[in-house]
Amino acid sequence: MKLSRFGLALAGLLLALAAQASEYNKGFNNTNYAMEDVKPWEEGKYTLPDYPAAPDWIGFYIGPEVVNKYFADSKSMSVGEDGVVRLILRVQSPAGAENLSIEGIQCSEGKYRSYAFGDAINKRWIESMRADWRKIEYDDKARRALREDLCVDKTAPKSAEQAVKLLRAAPWR
Incomplete structure (x- = not known):
């Protein structure tokens, strides 16, 4: 099969x-920069605090349509190296009934975990049977408010002291 001059010129x-494109693409595969592999998030170790004997409750506002009152214990608040704010949460009904839980808020991902629930009679924690991290849903007003108050720009506070200051300074929307 004979190729015409036009065909030969086109092939050339x-x-x-193709050779020029190959040279051009070498600039995008620059090996002079070491890029660290992004590792998936892992939860750090956490030990449950003692049941609160003399808590320092900080109230925070959820919204006008919510009748329960919400509080976080400033003494139990911690910020882990994993970027999780952990605290004891107290929910009080208008009739005076209280529920305590130990919660973790993962600031960057907008997730939460309930570690344990309070047994007020025996003054102890009952560990949650559900150890997974769940997305903070739109209708979960309490955890949404905690994340908004504690996680500025979806970033965990640097310390427990900063977390307490943020919660105390949170506006009553």
Whole structure:
């Protein structure tokens, strides 16, 4: 099969363009920069605090349509190296009934975990049977408010002291 001059010229042009494209793409694969692999998030170790004997409750506002009152214990608040704010949460009904739980808020991902629930009679924690991290849903007003108050720009506070200051300074929307 004979190739015409036009066919030969076209084939030569395509080969030259392919070689030039190959040279051009080398600039995008620059090996002079070491890029660290992004590791998936892992939860750090956490030990449950003692049941609160003399808590320092900080109230926080959920919204006008919510009748329960919400509080976080400033003495139990911690910020882990894993970027999780952990605290004891107290929910009080208008009739005076109280529920305590130990919660973790993962600031960057907008997730939460309930570690344990309070047994007020025996003054102890009952560990949660559900150890997974769950997305903070739109209708979960309490955890949404905690994340908004504690996680500025979806970033965990640097320390427990900063977390307490943020919660105390949170506006009553």
